[in-house]
Amino acid sequence: MRFYILFLAWIVSVVSTLGSLFFSEVLGFPPCSLCWYQRICMYPLTLVFGFALFPVENRVFKFSFPLAAVGWFFALYHNLLHWGIISETVAPCRQGVACSTVYINLMGFLTIPLMSLISFTIILILLLVFKKQGKEV
Numbered sequence: 001m002r003f004y005i006l007f008l009a010w011i012v013s014v015v016s017t018l019g020s021l022f023f024s025e026v027l028g029f030p031p032c033s034l035c036w037y038q039r040i041c042m043y044p045l046t047l048v049f050g051f052a053l054f055p056v057e058n059r060v061f062k063f064s065f066p067l068a069a070v071g072w073f074f075a076l077y078h079n080l081l082h083w084g085i086i087s088e089t090v091a092p093c094r095q096g097v098a099c100s101t102v103y104i105n106l107m108g109f110l111t112i113p114l115m116s117l118i119s120f121t122i123i124l125i126l127l128l129v130f131k132k133q134g135k136e137v
Contacts, residue, residue: 002133003056009064009126010049016119017046023103023112032097034078038116041071045123061131068127072120078113 020039023029031039045067052060080086081099088100104112 002130003053005126005130005133006049006053006056006060009123009130010046010053012119012122012126013042013045013049016042016116019115020112027103029103029112030097032099032101034074034081034099035112035116037074038071038078038113038120041067041074042116042119045071058134061127061134065124065127068120068123072117072124075113075117075120079111079117082111082113 017039020031020035020042024031045064048060048064048067051057052064077086078099081088082102088098102111104110
């Protein structure tokens with residue numbers, strides 16, 4: 001069971017990584033500063049989860065959870081900017097693309113920062129389940 005939980009976390013991180021590369025490299029959407037911070041947290045997770053799969057490495061939680069948690073906070077902050085809850089004057093995007101730029105708005109609410117928040121949330125939940133499963137064994 002723990003293998004499948006870790007495998008799902010790896011799939012989410014791979015899809016997120018490839019999605020962010022698709023948006024920037026294929027569609028030509030330049031990432032803002034907050035997008036870069038989220039990428040810095042997501043990209044290594046792909047490698048960490050991949051290496052931890054064979055054999056299932058029990059210590060993966062302590063290496064991946066901090067990255068996912070920091071990425072989640074950056075994604076949450078980014079979404080709060082998009083939703084207008086936090087003023088853009090406190091955004092870290094001073095040069096280049098504004099952090100409030102909306103490139104994609106699927107179904108009227110699904111933006112790139114929201115996709116990132118969802119991905120980090122799924123990964124965090126899977127990691128917590130992974131850790132709990134380890135205690136029961």
